[in-house]
Amino acid sequence: xxxxxxxxxxxxxxxxxxxxxxxxxxxxxxxxxxxxxxxxxxxxxxxxxxxxxxxxxxxxxxxxxxxxxxxxxxxxxxxxxxxxxxxxxxxxxxxxxxxxxxxxxxxxxxxxxxxxxxxxxxx
Numbered sequence: 001x002x003x004x005x006x007x008x009x010x011x012x013x014x015x016x017x018x019x020x021x022x023x024x025x026x027x028x029x030x031x032x033x034x035x036x037x038x039x040x041x042x043x044x045x046x047x048x049x050x051x052x053x054x055x056x057x058x059x060x061x062x063x064x065x066x067x068x069x070x071x072x073x074x075x076x077x078x079x080x081x082x083x084x085x086x087x088x089x090x091x092x093x094x095x096x097x098x099x100x101x102x103x104x105x106x107x108x109x110x111x112x113x114x115x116x117x118x119x120x121x122x123x
Contacts, residue, residue: 012056012059012060012063015052015053015056015057015059015060016056016060018049018052018053018056019053019056019057019079019083021045021049022045022046022049022050022052022053022083023053023079023083025042025045025046025049026042026046026083026086028042029042029043029046029093035094039093039094040094040095040096043090043093043094043095044095044096044097046086046087047087047093047095047096047097048097050083050086050087053083054080054083054084054087057076057079057080057083058076058080060072060076061073061076061077061080064076
């Protein structure tokens with residue numbers, strides 16, 4: 001199995017480090033003064049690492065389910081649900097990602113829109 005091999009263990013360890021860093025920055029965000037630079041940075045790092053943390057924890061859930069380790073499944077599900085909850089709980093936080101979706105959508109529309117030019121009239 002890949003999860004038992006050295007590369008698999010290294011990937012799982014890196015995933016766990018990402019989860020721990022994500023949770024630590026969420027704690028810093030929660031403890032910081034609203035509208036401070038520290039909270040802005042912590043919120044940005046948390047939002048950046050939340051999706052990789054969810055994916056890493058989800059892979060841990062799958063590995064635990066395959067190996068019939070139900071305690072690992074339960075604990076990983078708890079961590080994953082809490083990260084998802086925290087990600088969706090404070091949506092009004094100021095961070096680098098706020099408003100990027102609209103900006104990226106506008107950029108994509110400009111890039112992929114059909115560039116029509118007026119054809120000269122034939123006559």
